[in-house]
Amino acid sequence: MKIRIKFTKQGPVKFIGHLDVMRYFQKAMRRADVDIKYSEGFSPHQVMSFAAPLGVGLTSNGEYMDIEVHSMTDCDTLMKQLNDVMAEGICVTECHLLNDNAKNAMSLVAAADYTVTFREGKEPEDIKGFFEGLLKFIDQDHILIVKKSKKGEREVDLKNYIYQLSVSDHKIFMKISAGSADNLKPELVMEAYDQWRGEASPEFAFCIQREEVYGNTGDEANPVLVPLGFIGESVE
Amino acid sequence: MKKLALSDEILLSIEKPARYIGNEVNMVRKDTDSVDIRFGMCFPDVYEIGMSHLGMQILYDMFNRREDIYCERIFSPWTDLDQIMREKKIPLFALESQDPIKEFDFIGITLQYEMCYTNILQILDLGQIPLHASQRQESDPIIIGGGPCAYNPEPLAEFFDMFYIGEGETVYFQLMDRYKENKKKGGSRREFLEMAAEIEGIYVPSFYDVFYHEDGTIKSMTPNNPHAKATVTKQLVVHMDDATYIEKPVVPFIKATQDRVVLEIQRGCIRGCRFCQAGNVYRPMREHSLEYLKDYAYKLLKNTGHEEISLSSLSSSDYSELEGIVTFLIDEFKGKGVNVSLPSLRIDAFSLDVMSKVQDIRKSSLTFAPEAGSQRLRDVINKGLTEEIILKGASEAFQGGWNRVKLYFMLGLPTETVEDMEGIAELSEKVAEVYYEIPKDQRNGKVQVIASSSFFVPKPFTPFQWARMSTKDEFLQKAYLVKDKFRTMLNQKSLKYNYHEADLTVLEGVLARGDRKISALIEEVYKNGALYDSWSEHFKNDVWMKAFETCGLDPDFYTIRERSLDEIFPWDFINAGVSKEFLKREWQNAIGEKVTPNCRMQCIGCGAKSFKGGVCYENQN
Numbered sequence: 020m021k022i023r024i025k026f027t028k029q030g031p032v033k034f035i036g037h038l039d040v041m042r043y044f045q046k047a048m049r050r051a052d053v054d055i056k057y058s059e060g061f062s063p064h065q066v067m068s069f070a071a072p073l074g075v076g077l078t079s080n081g082e083y084m085d086i087e088v089h090s091m092t093d094c095d096t097l098m099k100q101l102n103d104v105m106a107e108g109i110c111v112t113e114c115h116l117l118n119d120n121a122k123n124a125m126s127l128v129a130a131a132d133y134t135v136t137f138r139e140g141k142e143p144e145d146i147k148g149f150f151e152g153l154l155k156f157i158d159q160d161h162i163l164i165v166k167k168s169k170k171g172e173r174e175v176d177l178k179n180y181i182y183q184l185s186v187s188d189h190k191i192f193m194k195i196s197a198g199s200a201d202n203l204k205p206e207l208v209m210e211a212y213d214q215w216r217g218e219a220s221p222e223f224a225f226c227i228q229r230e231e232v233y234g235n236t237g238d239e240a241n242p243v244l245v246p247l248g249f250i251g252e253s254v255e
Numbered sequence: 256m257k258k259l260a261l262s263d264e265i266l267l268s269i270e271k272p273a274r275y276i277g278n279e280v281n282m283v284r285k286d287t288d289s290v291d292i293r294f295g296m297c298f299p300d301v302y303e304i305g306m307s308h309l310g311m312q313i314l315y316d317m318f319n320r321r322e323d324i325y326c327e328r329i330f331s332p333w334t335d336l337d338q339i340m341r342e343k344k345i346p347l348f349a350l351e352s353q354d355p356i357k358e359f360d361f362i363g364i365t366l367q368y369e370m371c372y373t374n375i376l377q378i379l380d381l382g383q384i385p386l387h388a389s390q391r392q393e394s395d396p397i398i399i400g401g402g403p404c405a406y407n408p409e410p411l412a413e414f415f416d417m418f419y420i421g422e423g424e425t426v427y428f429q430l431m432d433r434y435k436e437n438k439k440k441g442g443s444r445r446e447f448l449e450m451a452a453e454i455e456g457i458y459v460p461s462f463y464d465v466f467y468h469e470d471g472t473i474k475s476m477t478p479n480n481p482h483a484k485a486t487v488t489k490q491l492v493v494h495m496d497d498a499t500y501i502e503k504p505v506v507p508f509i510k511a512t513q514d515r516v517v518l519e520i521q522r523g524c525i526r527g528c529r530f531c532q533a534g535n536v537y538r539p540m541r542e543h544s545l546e547y548l549k550d551y552a553y554k555l556l557k558n559t560g561h562e563e564i565s566l567s568s569l570s571s572s573d574y575s576e577l578e579g580i581v582t583f584l585i586d587e588f589k590g591k592g593v594n595v596s597l598p599s600l601r602i603d604a605f606s607l608d609v610m611s612k613v614q615d616i617r618k619s620s621l622t623f624a625p626e627a628g629s630q631r632l633r634d635v636i637n638k639g640l641t642e643e644i645i646l647k648g649a650s651e652a653f654q655g656g657w658n659r660v661k662l663y664f665m666l667g668l669p670t671e672t673v674e675d676m677e678g679i680a681e682l683s684e685k686v687a688e689v690y691y692e693i694p695k696d697q698r699n700g701k702v703q704v705i706a707s708s709s710f711f712v713p714k715p716f717t718p719f720q721w722a723r724m725s726t727k728d729e730f731l732q733k734a735y736l737v738k739d740k741f742r743t744m745l746n747q748k749s750l751k752y753n754y755h756e757a758d759l760t761v762l763e764g765v766l767a768r769g770d771r772k773i774s775a776l777i778e779e780v781y782k783n784g785a786l787y788d789s790w791s792e793h794f795k796n797d798v799w800m801k802a803f804e805t806c807g808l809d810p811d812f813y814t815i816r817e818r819s820l821d822e823i824f825p826w827d828f829i830n831a832g833v834s835k836e837f838l839k840r841e842w843q844n845a846i847g848e849k850v851t852p853n854c855r856m857q858c859i860g861c862g863a864k865s866f867k868g869g870v871c872y873e874n875q876n
Contacts, residue, residue, distance in 0.1 A: 031259055034272040035508045043508060046280075046560030049592070057592050061615045065592070076267050104560070106280045106508075138263060223264045 021121055022086050022097065025113035025248050028079040032108040037072035043106070044084065050104040053097065056087040070124035070232055070247055071131065071197055074204070079229040081132070083124045083247045085117070113248045121250075127234035128198035130182060130244050133205040134228045135191040141224040142189075150186045156212050157184045164211050177203070177211055182244075184208070194244075197232065260348035260355075261336075269335045273509045274302035277350035280506040281558065283319045283326070287352050290325040291435055293359040294318055295349050295396070297329035298367070299374035300789070305330045306505070307513030309567060310402065311365055314423045316501040324431060327351035328505075329362065331374045332381065334787065340381050347381035356382045359396045360434065364415075366404035369766035370759065370789035372411060375400075376781040379414065386778065388416045388461060393444050397434075406536050407715040409825040410766050410773035412460035416448060420829055421456040421490030422522070424498045429454055449482040456490035459483060463828070465771055471812055473770065473823040488830040489536070493868035495522060495543045500551050503558045515563035515596065516555040518548050520580060524569040525854035525870055527861075529637045529845050530626070530668065532714035533569055535838075536831045538861060539869030540854060545576040549583055556593060563594040572601035573855075581609050589613065599624070602648030607655050617699070620659035621652050627668055628678025634848045635670050637841075642682065650689045659703045660686055666733045666754070667711040667725040669845060676733055679706055680740035680752070687746040702746075707753045708737065710760040714767050715826040716833060718841035724764045724814040730757040758796040759788070764814040770825040773813075775806045834862035 028040070035043065045065050048055045057063035070083035091097050094114040101111045143149045156162070162177035180196035180203040195203045205227050213219050234250045237243030259266070259276055266272035287293065296315055298305030305311065305328070318326035327349035332340060340347065346355035356362060362382070364375055376386055379398070385391050388398065400408060401419040408418040419426065430451060437447040452459045462483035466474040478485060492498045500519070507514075523540035524533065556564060564584060571577060577600075584595045595613045599622045600606040610619070625640050627633045633640065649660055664679050683706045690702035710730045713722040725733070734754040741752045766773065779802040780795075787793040803810055818824075820839060827835070837860065844851055851859055854870045864871040 031257075031276040031278045032508070034266055034276050036273075039273065039508050039510070042510065043280075045562065046506060049560035049562070050280075050557065051560075052557075055592075062594070063592055075272070076263065104280070107278055223267055226263075 020088050020091065021117035021119060022088060022091070022094070023113075023115045023117055023121075023124060023248060024084050024086065024101070024111055026082050026084070027110045027112060028073060028077075028082055028108065029110075030078075030108035032106060033076055033078045036075050037069070040073075041067070041069065043109070047101060047104055048086070051100040053086075053100060054089045054091060056089055068123050068125055071128050071202075073229060077227045077229060080112075081229055081231040081246070083232055085124045115248055124232075124234075124247050125199075127247060127250060128232055129196070129235035129242065130194055130233040131197040132192070132194050132230040132233075134230055135193065135205055135209065136189065136226045136228075138224060138226050141221055143220070146189065150189075150191075152216050153184075153191065153212055154186060156215050157181065162211060162215075164207075164214070177208065181208065257353055260353040261345070265336070265339055265343075269339070270333060271302075271509055273507075274330070274333065275336065275350070277328075277353065279508055280560075281503040282351060282505050283315070284351070285319075285325040287325060287354065291323040291438075292325070292361065292431055294324055294326045294431075295329045295356045295359045295362040296326055297362055297364045297378055299331050299364055299371045299378055300367075300787075301333050302330045302507070303509065303511045306507050306511040308365065308367065309513075309517050309519060310423065312501045312504050314363070314427070315505070316503070317424060317499060318427070320499070321428070321431070323435070325351070327359075329356055329378065329382075331377055331787070334793065337377065337381070337786070345381075346383045347378060357384050357396065361399060362396045363399050363401065366400050366402040366408075366411070368789060369404060369763050370794075372766060372777050373781045373785045373788055375411065375414065376778065377786055380781075387413050389413075391416065391444070395444075397444075397447070403532065403536070404767075406532070406829060406831060407767065407769070407826040408458065408460065409465075409771050410769035410777065412771045413774035413778075415460060417451055418458045418460070419456055419490075420458055420487050420831070422492050424492050425490040426454055426456050430457065449480065452480065452482040452484070455488055458487045458829070460771075465825075473825060473827075475823070476825075476828055486828055486830050489832055491537075491832075491866055492522070492541065493866060495541045496547045500547075502551075502554050504555065506559050506561070514561070515565050516552070516559060516561045517565050517567045518552060518555070518580075519543070519567045520548060520571065520574045520577075521568045523869060525573055526570055526639065527637055527841075527851055527853060527859075528626070529635070529718040529841055530665065530711060530714070531569075532717050535833045535861075536716050537569070538832050538854075538863035539866060539871045540573070541869035542574060542576070545579045545583070548580055552584065552587070556588065562592060563596055564588060565596040566598050568598065571598045572606070578605060585609065585612055601644075602652060604651065607652055611655060616656040619657070620661050620703075620705075621649070621657055622661045622663070623648070624663040625682065626663065626665050627671075627675060628664060628680075628682055629675045631848060632668060632671060632675040632678070634850050635845050636665075636668055637845070637851055639850075639853070642685070645682070646685060646689050649686050650692070653690050653693055653702070654697075656699050658690065658699045658701065660705070662686070662704065662706045664706060664708040665711045666708045666737070667730055669719060669722045670848075671733075673736065676737050677740045679708065679737050680744055680750070683741070683750050683752070684744040684746055687744075687749045690749075691746070702749050703751065704749055705751045705753070706741075707755075708734065709755045710757060712760060712764045712767055715824065716829075716831045716838070718838050718845055720768070720824065720838065721818045721820065721822075721842055723817050724761075726811075726815055727757045727761050730760060756791060756794075759791075759794060761810060761814060762788070762796075762799055765810050768813055768824070772806075772808060776802050776808055779806055832861070832863035832866060837861045 056066040066087040068085050098111050098114040166175045183194040185192050232247050233244040235242045236245050318324050329349050397416045399417050400415045405418045433450045448459050451457045462480035464479045465476045468474045521542040523537040525540045626638045683704045687704050713719045783798045785798045
């Protein structure tokens with residue numbers, strides 16, 4: 020049985036890197052007595068995959084992972100079993116049974132929501148002006164930046180990857196492209212804005228939180244973004 | 256959620272921030288206002304090393320069972336954070352509460368190896384606690400040391416308020432009760448130290464005066480306080496099953512060196528290798544029952560979720576229920592996604608059988624520790640392993656499909672000759688030859704024999720405590736000699752030889768048998784930037800060498816000097832169980848190349864029987 024699990028990453032555990040989060044969940048599965056499937060071979064490992072790695076220092080309300088189990092009572096029980104053995108800050112918030120032929124979360128990732136706030140003491144003097152400028156910046160028809168990768172430099176239009184950006188209550192909300200093909204980091208949006216306005220934000224100025232990860236149930240031309248928790252769910 | 260001691264900015268600009276945030280699974284949380292005693296348990300090395308230490312976990316669990324004590328963990332900040340904390344004057348904190356450690360009642364520092372001594376000063380310094388016990392005020396924590404290096408605490412005497420000589424499970428609660436009692440009646444720091452000095456196993460260095468002969472050796476060491484005892488006797492757990500073990504070890508987020516459940520099957524050793532300090536000071540050997548271990552194996556795997564379980568002891572093959580525990584672990588946990596990792600076992604039919612069940616033969620190697628290259632020298636050190644046993648074991652293993660063998664040796668052992676050293680290469684060659692005796696079509700590729708040698712350091716409370724240590728140049732010459740010999744071997748392409756660093760070994764020798772004068776040296780090197788000396792990338796030999804000059808100390812006095820049988824050693828005030836008479840006898844047996852039987856074969860009257868338990872009373876109910 021394939022299961023999709025949604026969890027949070029809040030507080031000090033934001034300093035735990037992606038590989039260690041994987042190790043953490045492998046141990047958690049055993050503590051919780053989850054009847055998880057193991058791969059074959061001399062050193063079997065659990066059948067487990069994560070949707071999108073989260074950078075060190077970012078918090079999240081919407082992390083996803085898929086596992087395969089031999090058996091389980093029901094999703095609510097599984098959720099309780101796991102939450103009984105979690106470290107502070109990591110909480111399982113959803114559990115979904117998937118169709119056996121469901122694609123794994125990682126391959127589905129198309130977009131993600133983030134909120135960005137100023138870290139305490141890092142706010143600019145003219146915070147109103149900062150946000151106004153940001154909205155002007157995002158209002159442009161094209162936002163051309165040079166993206167450096169292993170393959171070299173290429174010019175990309177950020178505008179194609181920013182689906183939504185708004186500001187309310189000193190908090191920036193953005194829905195941006197994610198996944199293996201066109202992954203955009205929220206930090207890059209802020210950097211591009213700094214470059215455009217010709218003023219650098221101080222180091223570590225922003226607290227970034229991932230809120231949700233989406234898959235695309237439409238097509239490339241007409242995307243329909245649906246939270247990963249609602250894709251591939253089977254009726255019980 | 257508790258606020259962290261370090262800001263996000265700092266945590267995001269250093270390596271592995273997870274070392275400093277606590278919050279791991281099974282971390283103990285308590286209200287700091289509702290406890291009477293705050294105890295900081297410190298391993299003076301980086302988090303991943305410290306978190307792998309079993310003793311610390313046992314004591315963490317033990318202390319925290321008491322509602323009136325909150326025991327928290329303290330580790331050395333890595334060099335990147337060290338620098339930031341100095342610049343910004345951030346006080347060192349404990350992981351649990353993230354509170355500064357200077358607010359604590361006790362800091363207990365475990366002394367696992369000599370080369371961590373500069374890190375102890377780092378802990379105190381960053382903790383904003385005076386380095387010298389004599390400078391500490393009423394409000395400063397009591398600094399207590401324990402662990403194997405406490406069997407010669409003198410090089411650290413200046414920095415500690417007290418040391419505890421023995422196994423942690425026994426007298427700590429008594430000490431805590433005295434502390435509360437004293438606090439309640441408004442007693443002073445000094446009054447508490449006097450109360451503590453009366454507890455068995457507690458040594459308060461400031462209550463003793465040391466007088467020296469003109470040649471620098473000790474004339475006498477006498478108590479200067481009526482509460483202090485002339486002899487401090489080691490304390491130990493008599494019946495292992497009476498001691499509580501860990502039930503819920505803290506599970507690190509980042510990979511610790513020891514990322515597995517560890518079951519301590521026994522304490523002490525029956526073998527009596529003459530170079531081994533642990534084998535002497537942890538006498539007598541005491542076993543856990545099979546039932547006790549089974550019970551804890553379930554609990555520990557369940558509570559940690561670790562994917563591996565291993566056994567810990569000085570010589571697992573001597574555990575009387577070895578077959579029982581190994582079979583149990585394999586039957587019960589193998590196939591449930593739990594790996595069973597075996598400690599080095601004597602290679603025989605049984606161990607080869609279980610090893611083939613739990614590990615991939617193609618990827619694993621066999622380990623032998625002959626320690627010396629010739630039978631003559633193995634008799635000197637009382638290592639019972641013979642060439643015949645090694646070659647027979649290797650032959651059986653090769654037939655079972657293994658093709659990699661590791662051999663461990665020491666260079667610089669007392670009485671060592673050129674033949675003994677060359678024997679290292681010759682024995683390695685013979686092991687390789689055993690492999691090529693197998694018909695070609697039944698072999699599993701080429702054989703690989705990896706021989707490693709460390710340099711011998713004489714340790715207190717061993718028969719070799721009188722021995723002269725080699726100089727750095729002598730050590731290196733020995734290593735070159737062995738290397739050259741390897742080059743002349745027929746199967747040299749299948750053989751590999753490694754040797755350890757010599758600089759570090761010399762300092763280890765100084766600290767291991769050092770006296771109180773060494774405190775000044777440790778402080779001098781620390782002030783000149785020495786830290787993490789056990790990490791080769793941080794070790795600064797020149798700083799140490801310069802400090803010897805500055806302090807007017809001669810390393811040769813501690814290392815290569817010949818000690819007479821009636822010399823008073825800095826650690827002689829400790830009764831570790833094994834008597835000085837026994838050690839002398841064994842030293843003479845060593846020179847005479849005479850083998851001494853192990854504890855199960857015959858009692859040799861080492862003195863540990865006075866503890867009234869363990870192997871000394873086996874089959875004698």
